[in-house]
Amino acid sequence: VNHDEQLEAWIARQGRGPVPPDFGERVMAAVRRRADRGGARDWWSRPGLRAAAWAAAALVLAARAVATVLVFWARS
Amino acid sequence: VDEDEAIERVRRGDVEAFRVLVGRHQRTLFALARCHLREETQVEDVVQESFVRAFEALETFDPRRGTFVAWLHAIGRNLCRDALRRAARRPDPRRAPPAPPRAGDEVEARDELGPRLDAALEALPPERRVAFLLLEVHGLSVAEAAEIEQVAPGTIKSRAARARASLRAALGSRQEAES
Numbered sequence: 001v002n003h004d005e006q007l008e009a010w011i012a013r014q015g016r017g018p019v020p021p022d023f024g025e026r027v028m029a030a031v032r033r034r035a036d037r038g039g040a041r042d043w044w045s046r047p048g049l050r051a052a053a054w055a056a057a058a059l060v061l062a063a064r065a066v067a068t069v070l071v072f073w074a075r076s
Numbered sequence: 077v078d079e080d081e082a083i084e085r086v087r088r089g090d091v092e093a094f095r096v097l098v099g100r101h102q103r104t105l106f107a108l109a110r111c112h113l114r115e116e117t118q119v120e121d122v123v124q125e126s127f128v129r130a131f132e133a134l135e136t137f138d139p140r141r142g143t144f145v146a147w148l149h150a151i152g153r154n155l156c157r158d159a160l161r162r163a164a165r166r167p168d169p170r171r172a173p174p175a176p177p178r179a180g181d182e183v184e185a186r187d188e189l190g191p192r193l194d195a196a197l198e199a200l201p202p203e204r205r206v207a208f209l210l211l212e213v214h215g216l217s218v219a220e221a222a223e224i225e226q227v228a229p230g231t232i233k234s235r236a237a238r239a240r241a242s243l244r245a246a247l248g249s250r251q252e253a254e255s
Contacts (some may be wrong), residue, residue, distance in 0.1 A: 003248060006247055007193070007244060007247065010190060010193050011212055013190070014209075014213045015214075019103055024098050024102060026124060027098050027123075027124050027127045027128070028092075028098065030128050031091060031094055031128055031131045034128050034131065034132060035131070
């Protein structure tokens with residue numbers, strides 16, 4: 001018995017065919033839906049803009065802290 | 077359109093440029109998912125979700141740390157593992173056990189090889205099983221399989237050859253047991 005022939009016959013039965021023809025369109029539809037849904041938070045996912053937002057928030061807090069110290073110092 | 081250019085266009089907000097990446101990588105991503113999952117609907121779900129996750133996370137892709145192919149297929153591999161974990165937690169009650177083969181029927185005797193080879197394949201180390209399936213069953217080139225698995229082409233070839241030798245040995249042991 002030829003084992004290679006048996007193995008080749010089994011391998012031939014394992015194949016599951018090509019990618020479904022409309023698959024690319026289905027993926028693009030899902031991607032478009034996700035893009036529409038995620039549009040509002042897109043800016044937040046950009047590393048530069050996110051860092052800038054954090055820096056601005058930190059600056060505001062620092063300014064408030066300095067102002068509080070100055071007011072306290074002026075009154076004392 | 078070049079792949080790098082398509083990635084850059086998607087990053088700038090051109091959603092339709094993602095079509096280039098889907099068209100270029102869907103075949104290999106299907107092959108990878110089919111190595112891990114049996115149900116075709118599960119395969120399609122995982123491949124689609126892999127592309128959607130890649131689209132969402134494209135900003136985090138850094139070409140200095142690896143190729144887009146490797147990054148995309150790593151997403152696919154992780155989603156396959158998640159799907160297998162979920163399936164293990166919830167066994168499908170509709171799936172009936174395979175019927176036992178009847179003796180004396182030549183066709184049935186040939187089909188007996190199937191379960192034996194399936195079992196031998198399952199018993200292989202995962203990296204050998206995947207290399208064998210990618211090359212021999214799903215028809216990927218050595219270069220494609222090597223890029224997906226992030227190893228040298230020679231490593232893929234030797235893994236697939238060792239898997240084939242193990243499967244041949246499983247056939248041999250069957251005949252020895254019968255004689």
